[in-house]
Amino acid sequence: MSLLRTENMTMRFGGVVAVSDLNVHLDKNEIIGLIGPNGAGKTTAFNMISGVYKPTVGKIILGKEEVQGGQTVTVEKDITGMKPSAITKLGIARTFQNIRLFKELSVLENVVIANHLRLESNWVSSVVRTPDYTKKETAMYDKSMALLEKVGLAELKDEKSYSLPYGMQRRLEIARALATKPHILLLDEPAAGMNPQESDELMRFIGKIRDEFDLSILMIEHHMQLVMGICERIYVLDYGITIAEGNPYEIQNNPKVIEAYLGVDD
């Protein structure tokens, strides 16, 4: 059973079909790539899964492993059209193509904020500073620091996030997503603007967090080296239509894909 599945997910803006009948599935601990030329509808697909847009047609199903009567079963939940915050609470976190950090806030604050959704205290107790709240808040900071240690940003914790170098900002965005405690991570062009060395580093980093945080990852990426190097399966979109699906080897040799990327000689 898959953790995440879309069924004929379709998005139309007026007369334009941005994504048409997309069927992807993501299994436990997989890393899946979503590739295609610019304007192929990849980010739109992400926006539907993460709740920013409601699909015109189709469903998004989230699978969750639960232990029932000593047996592990997968419980399915239809998350189509839910608010982004509710979807994040259910365990899908994302990053953005054009980094969307809380610019004026510090690195640490960025991560702490991502803990807020798991804080089970109301606002009154935060004003009164009940012992229970104080304990939870301290825990939030400790967890956030630990996370920053893991991703190698601990020393920069008090810097304003906009002042970080580009690669660090990408990394902080991933760390912030991890702080929401996701099962599924959606990465929108994590290697955009990186040089080959940086993207190599990123590739190892993604593999590392997958193992460490027990994640399943769906990523949009243009760096083919990265995609081919890390993804177990790849979906190729062109003009909103899924033109190919398969492992990196199959994709590299698929004539349709080659055509979409290189154009056809007349």
Added chain:
Amino acid sequence: MLTAIAIVIIGVLLFLANMFMDNYQLRILNLSGIYIILSLSMILINGFLGLFSLGHAGFMAIGAYTVALLTTPPMAKQMNYYLDPIVPWLAETEWSFLPAILLGGVLAAIAGFLIGAPVLRLRDDYLAIATLGFAEIIRIVFTNLQSVTNGSLGLKGLPEIEIEIPLPLIGFTLNLSACIWIAAIITILFMVRLVNGSYGKAFKAIREDEIAAEAMGINVFKHKLLAFVIASFFAGVGGAFLGNIMGTVDPLMFRFLLTYNIVLIVVFGGIGSLTGGVLAAIVITAAMELLRFLDSSFDMGPIAVSGIPGLRMVVFSLLLMFIIIFKPRGIMGVREFSWQWLIELPQSIKNSSFGRKKLRKDVSK
């Protein structure tokens, strides 16, 4: 700990002020306290959530009328309502002040909820104009409910707020200044804690980037509504005191211009800073009064200057235009006061002047 000591010191100072200041000075002091409540309540929405709400006058009107109607003695009410008799359910009420003020805040908060729920989905200027519209509607409704609010005649001769503390042995009564400043200090503490806590962080996240905040699992709409309701509560409380200190409430007091005043205080302080809001509330209230000499004639050495009525407000608004244009982040920006900052202040002044000298030397080389 330092905060507790500071509160005690402020308390003693205020007590002394109460004993030695004349009525006029006390009035300035009281107004400052009220404007602290009002400006912090606006900063919560406009500064920390980055929304632009212009509905304060409406919420203040709700608080002011609630307290005025519930606490004015029946006899005085009868004298006010000579056009239309007052509705029976209000004619005989004579609440004590504490519950009346709290109810004023709660009613304003309820209005905040009812208004916020539909309009907080709007963005930027649409929100500004919609909140402004609701505030005007509240005012117009109050103007027309003749038998409840006494319409455009307003309510005069309000009794001054005082709260009895019925402790055994040392029972005492808090006068108007004490009530205002206790309320102001509670507001400051409340806002500081709210803003520094997890919810405050979420508010700031919404200000920085709504879409990212929502993606981090923050229910943006719920948090906006929460802040809006809290701010409305404090606006109601501030309005209750403002009406009371004026001794009269009428619908014209709560025009859009009243919201302007608060906006300008908030801008002066730096929209994202509680410290700035507190400082600005005091500075501007005092300045407004000090500039009063401009309106009346005064002697400047041998020359007698005849005052021009209205000049005070012109100078005041010019001052604020200059701040907006040349220092758009106000006096504090988003910086906040902290004890650590104060303790390190002498050191940092030394460093900075030293640093500057060194820099100059480098340049001159």
Added chain:
Amino acid sequence: MTIMDFPTFMQQVVNSLSLGSLYALLAIGYTMVYGILRLINFAHGDIFMLGAYFAFYAITIFTLPWYLAFPVAIIFTVLFGIILERFAYRPLRNSPRIAIMISAIGASYLIENLGVMIFGGRPEAFPTIQLFNQIFSIGSVKVSGVSLLIPIVTLVVLLVLFYVINKTKTGMAMRAVSKDYEAARLMGVDVNTIITITFGIGSGLAAVGAILWGMKYPQLIPLMGLMPGLKCFIAAVIGGIGDVRGAVIGGFILGFGEIMLVAFIPDLSGYRDAFAFVVLILVLLIKPSGIMGKATVEKV
């Protein structure tokens, strides 16, 4: 509900037409400025107030005949609008939008206080001009000259405005800037000039509206622009902000709504000023982009 006879009803229609025209003239200024700068020009209502006072002083103190006084007042108002943009808004062009909106509020506050200081707090009476104050009878319907003049002047002004916007090069540049500020700038449109012209046109229309307003409702006070200003911004929002036709439609909706509300349900006459705000909130909840506006999707 009041039942009224036909002549009374027609009189109310004429009243609605002239009030709607006045609102439309003022609303256009809001919508044009918003279209280009995304700014609610809170001071627009105060410019309207200045227009009325300029005309008043031109006639009373400088004893100009009306046909000279009105153009002079319009020219001064236009200049004032341009100066306002130059000093209060242009320095903040690249600041966050909230800063420029606050500047607009500050400017409005300043003009109102200046008005109180210079013009005094007491109301002044706008001079009556015999020519326009005759009463005409059309059948059994009696109408004052001003009530007929207002819609006619408005119609002429609007035709000229639409011609300028749709047929001239300047108008094309204005539309370009309002569609995409950056692109227009890169294409060589002198954005500053266009913005100056926009403020000039908006202020000029406000002055025309103010003069007509003064003839119909001859009481001048320094805060007279506050309520009409708010209502006309609302008219612009109802019509779809940024769209000139929308502003006209919005203006007439408010004009007819207010007059007819009071005419048919006199009990609600105290709520006349609330009408605009109620309509505003309904429109914002149902179709925030207004009648003529198009919804936009934010790119993520």
